[in-house]
Amino acid sequence: xxxxxxxxxxxxxxxxxxxxxxxxxxxxxxxxxxxxxxxxxxxxxxxxxxxxxxxxxxxxxxxxxxxxxxxxxxxxxxxxxxxxxxxxxxxxxxxxxxxxxxxxxxxxxxxxxxxxxxxxxxxxxxxxxxxxxxxxxxxxxxxxxxxxxxxxxxxxxxxxxxxxxxxxxxxxxxxxxxxxxxxxxxxxxxxxxxxxxxxxxxxxxxxxxxxxxxxxxxxxxxxxxxxxxxxxxxxxxxxxxxxxxxxxxxxxxxxxxxxxxxxxxxxxxxxxxxxxxxxxxxxxxxxxxxxxxxxxxxxxxxxxxxxxxxxxxxxxxxxxxxxxxxxxxxxxxxxxxxxxxxxxxxxxxxxxxxxxxxxxxxxxxxxxxxxxxxxxxxxxxxxxxxxxxxxxxxxxxxxxxxxxxxxxxxxxxxxxxxxxxxxxxxxxxxxxxxxxxxxxxxxxxxxxxxxxxxxxxxxxxxxxxxxxxxxxxxxxxxxxxxxxxxx
Numbered sequence: 001x002x003x004x005x006x007x008x009x010x011x012x013x014x015x016x017x018x019x020x021x022x023x024x025x026x027x028x029x030x031x032x033x034x035x036x037x038x039x040x041x042x043x044x045x046x047x048x049x050x051x052x053x054x055x056x057x058x059x060x061x062x063x064x065x066x067x068x069x070x071x072x073x074x075x076x077x078x079x080x081x082x083x084x085x086x087x088x089x090x091x092x093x094x095x096x097x098x099x100x101x102x103x104x105x106x107x108x109x110x111x112x113x114x115x116x117x118x119x120x121x122x123x124x125x126x127x128x129x130x131x132x133x134x135x136x137x138x139x140x141x142x143x144x145x146x147x148x149x150x151x152x153x154x155x156x157x158x159x160x161x162x163x164x165x166x167x168x169x170x171x172x173x174x175x176x177x178x179x180x181x182x183x184x185x186x187x188x189x190x191x192x193x194x195x196x197x198x199x200x201x202x203x204x205x206x207x208x209x210x211x212x213x214x215x216x217x218x219x220x221x222x223x224x225x226x227x228x229x230x231x232x233x234x235x236x237x238x239x240x241x242x243x244x245x246x247x248x249x250x251x252x253x254x255x256x257x258x259x260x261x262x263x264x265x266x267x268x269x270x271x272x273x274x275x276x277x278x279x280x281x282x283x284x285x286x287x288x289x290x291x292x293x294x295x296x297x298x299x300x301x302x303x304x305x306x307x308x309x310x311x312x313x314x315x316x317x318x319x320x321x322x323x324x325x326x327x328x329x330x331x332x333x334x335x336x337x338x339x340x341x342x343x344x345x346x347x348x349x350x351x352x353x354x355x356x357x358x359x360x361x362x363x364x365x366x367x368x369x370x371x372x373x374x375x376x377x378x379x380x381x382x383x384x385x386x387x388x389x390x391x392x393x394x395x396x397x398x399x400x401x402x403x404x405x406x407x408x409x410x411x412x413x414x415x416x417x418x419x420x421x422x423x424x425x426x427x428x429x430x431x432x433x434x435x436x437x438x439x440x441x442x443x444x445x446x447x448x449x450x451x452x453x454x455x456x457x458x459x460x461x462x463x464x465x466x467x468x469x470x471x472x473x474x475x476x477x478x479x480x481x482x483x484x485x486x487x
Contacts, residue, residue: 157183173275351454
């Protein structure tokens with residue numbers, strides 16, 4: 001989600017005065033004017049190495065005479081956020097990409113009589129510009145880095161050989177496109193394929209390994225123990241999101257198991273990107289790099305990867321004007337809202353296989369029998385397949401009825417959860433802004449925090465435990481679930 005400025009935690013006022021404390025038999029109240037703050041304060045702007053820089057993001061300050069001052073800036077919500085406090089110190093201003101480089105902060109003194117004196121300062125700082133579209137997909141627009149893992153969900157094989165088929169490259173990424181010949185499907189398969197590696201050795205590149213792309217064009221591969229074992233720069237050449245066969249060439253020597261099949265360990269260093277979304281990437285390399293043989297059905301190597309770390313990219317897309325509509329995942333068979341045991345384990349199994357489910361609504365008409373769970377005892381128009389809620393890049397969430405009218409709106413944010421098999425994030429919202437936003441069997445309670453147990457570019461599953469008791473995960477107490485799909 002795009003935000004105007006990345007800020008810090010809520011600020012604290014500090015006590016003391018700028019002038020030396022006067023001593024007498026009776027306590028004298030000290031007052032510090034704005035001009036006195038200006039006179040006792042020195043600020044130096046620098047780059048990360050500490051060198052003076054006109055657009056530096058790093059600030060140090062001193063006061064003379066030594067004085068306690070507070071530095072803070074303002075959140076978009078209007079809250080104060082502390083940057084530093086004390087008679088000397090340092091702080092950093094790192095606005096998010098696309099922010100205004102002119103950043104304002106405030107310096108405050110609380111006088112001994114409780115009155116406040118403050119001044120404002122505005123500095124021009126370095127702000128990163130928007131990432132190229134392909135880097136947003138590879139490295140995440142919101143987080144600046146992104147994990148990619150082996151994807152076994154498409155064809156069951158994550159690396160292997162295929163016919164260099166041509167045609168629609170996206171079909172290779174979605175379901176293999178009928179071109180696959182053979183592939184690895186498990187950790188055990190690596191042991192039998194070491195002849196394809198450059199050194200005949202296994203480096204832990206199995207199903208629990210990952211690679212991380214960052215916005216500074218670096219990729220690092222980590223083995224199943226979380227140890228970095230190779231890294232390189234990367235670039236994308238000739239990116240065209242509308243390319244029929246390929247979207248561009250990924251140039252790097254550091255991907256998981258980077259070998260051309262049946263080549264004696266050749267590491268191509270460039271790969272055709274035939275499919276790329278916020279959560280999926282498929283690479284292809286033709287035998288010997290013979291790209292002119294496209295459509296000739298000669299041998300080619302494929303790699304299937306997925307990412308679940310770019311939560312905001314999947315949830316709303318990229319860019320300052322990004323937004324995405326989510327509606328009920330009706331399919332006539334599976335439930336979209338109901339109760340389940342708060343089962344724990346792998347949240348993706350709840351999202352894809354409805355694991356732990358007790359009961360649920362399958363059709364729009366069935367909501368009519370569940371109005372006792374709503375806050376009004378009535379339907380609200382958001383029960384049908386045309387109802388939706390919208391997430392946008394400014395942190396707004398809007399709940400729409402099937403006719404497009406607005407039922408409610410507010411704000412939202414994601415708290416990304418790293419390395420948790422149960423959930424990828426927590427979704428925080430204004431109450432009543434998702435579809436049918438009611439906790440089951442609660443008399444109409446509308447939660448403001450939901451666990452995102454499954455999220456892809458096209459699917460979202462939310463869970464809320466009874467009474468919001470998230471600490472009981474795995475206890476099989478009652479929980480409510482919601483299944484949505486991209487509209």
